[in-house]
Amino acid sequence: MASSDEIERCPINDLPELVLVQIFSYLSIDERPALEETCKLWYNILRNSPGLAFTCVVQLHAFVEEPINPTPKRLGRVLPRWIRQPRDQPTHMTNIDPRPYGYIQQYLKRFRKDVKILYIDVEQHDVSCRYVLCQLLTLFGPEQCSQGRQIRSFRLRFISHNPLLMKSQNIIQALRVFFQYDASRNRRESLISCDLSGLTISLDDDTVLTLIKNNPYLRKLNLQDQSLVCILTPFCILQIIDMLKELEDIWVDMVSLSDEFILMLVENSDEQQIIRKSRLNHLGIRIRREEKFSDEIDTKLWQQLHEKYPHLKITLNFGLTTPLNRIRAYMNADLQLPVQTLIINTPIPVVDELCLAANSFSNTLEHVHVYTSGQWAAMTRTTAFNQAVIYLAYKCVHLRTLYIDVALHEDTIEEIYQLHPHLREPGASKLLLTDSPTHTILPQDMGDLFG
Structure with a gap:
């Protein structure tokens, strides 16, 4: 059977007519109508269905x-x-073909x-x-x-x-x-x-x-x-909550959220004159470097949100540029965030942060992704980091997927599999013996990312 490379080099629609005639000559006359009708049917479906x-x-x-x-x-x-x-047109041409x-x-x-x-x-x-x-x-x-x-x-x-x-x-x-x-x-x-x-x-x-x-x-x-x-802006997000009465799943940046956003969700519908036809089931929050300029987190508001929406699931996505102190702030157990999915993009080790996540989200956490950068992978590959991953797997009893792109010790991986045997299934985990960092930060990009 021809490989995909061979097919790419010689696609059938590039074959000259003489070659196709030779191929079709192997069909008897009574077999040719079937091929003809099949091609017509395919053509009609692709063209007119x-x-x-x-x-x-x-x-x-x-x-x-x-x-x-x-x-x-x-x-x-x-x-x-x-x-x-071919891309051989002059770059100054303004007319696009x-x-x-x-x-x-x-x-x-x-x-x-x-x-x-x-x-x-x-x-x-x-x-x-x-x-x-x-x-x-x-x-x-x-x-x-x-x-x-x-x-x-x-x-x-x-x-x-x-x-x-x-x-x-x-x-x-x-x-x-x-x-x-x-x-x-x-x-x-x-x-x-x-x-x-x-x-x-x-x-x-x-x-x-x-x-x-x-x-x-x-x-x-x-x-x-x-x-x-x-x-x-926060005003835009408030308009989303106000106008979309059937919204069940929203993904936004934390910098766009405000206290009024949570208040609009938790206050009684009679007071707000809002009748929601469905409940918010999922809130995806991404936190990046803008958070270092943010105000303190209102713990009581987030607690009220959890009480109002007991079935709400949250995805916390920490960007590569998120300050560590802000990561720890959102992992505060007093917030009572029902975090189901935790995504940490980091250029530096996050041992304490993983332990904090294990303690704060142990009853709700199901999916964990840790993505590092190539420059600092060696710093992350430590005994303390291995112990933090084991602690996370031990505390989070509902863990369904675990993706870590830093090399772990072989005995660490085996212990995680003993705690959660289903992680051995294809696609359920990424536990490696060699580093496979997700991010590669070029020197010229340092200013844009961390400036």
Whole structure:
């Protein structure tokens, strides 16, 4: 059987007609109609079936050339040869040729009324990809969807670096057009899930307010973009809680939350004149370097939140730049945070923090992820760190997944498996004998991250 590399070098649609004729000659005359009808059926399904358009995963990849092989190739899925395009155009050209992505555009244009799930991955560093992305987003705006749309789940994710930290205002504007479609009068047209966590640009209040105004039936909303600084204001988050009566799952940055946010959740509905049709089940909080300028945490408010929402689960995600004193502050047992998932991104050892988490979240903690950086992996690989991990596994009786990218002692791993045998199952844990750090911090990035 041919390997994937061999198929990539010689895709069947690049074979000359003479070769295909030779292959088909092995079929008897009575066998050929079956092949013909099969190909017609596949063609009709791919080309004309609205049911196939219910779920659309779009991948916009940049075009690249290998230095040795002059044949233009594309990262990701293989496109037919006739739509490939080498990247040999002058960089000063302003006209963008969208033809390499013409099939994607035409397909979505034809079935835009049928799409229910739309996931877009884009290499945003490439100007052509950004142009096509904006075209696709505006395709689902109010002007071009005058006959209606029914997208229920939407995700936009950038899958390449953002070297110049571009604001990509054109993408933000296209997102606003996408969100301007008014689904407030028809529940079947409103977004239910919206995931914007894959963006490397900053979401602003105007964009988010446009989203929630026109999609009041949202149940899941992830606003934890990958920009260096969150610019969403507490007012915006308050509007989300006020307008989305069916919200069950929200992911935000701690810097955007305020005491009023918790008060709005815990106060009686009669006093607030708010009637919530569903209960908040999950709150995802990310804490980064902005927290070093924050006020003290109001312990009583968080305790009230826990009393009002006894079934609430919290994800605590500490960014790479979070000061250690703020990590310890949010692990204070007096807060009574029902933390189900703990994510610690750290460039330095977190022995005390793991022990504190074990004591504070022992009854609720189910998922633990510790991600380190390559420069400091050796500092983390200590006997004290191994003991802290064992203590965490011992105290957290409901532990379901444990991911640690620093090398552990062999006897440490075995002891953890004895405490939680299910962690031996594929995907349940990442316990290594050699370092495999997640983050690599370049010297030129030190100022941006820790400045």
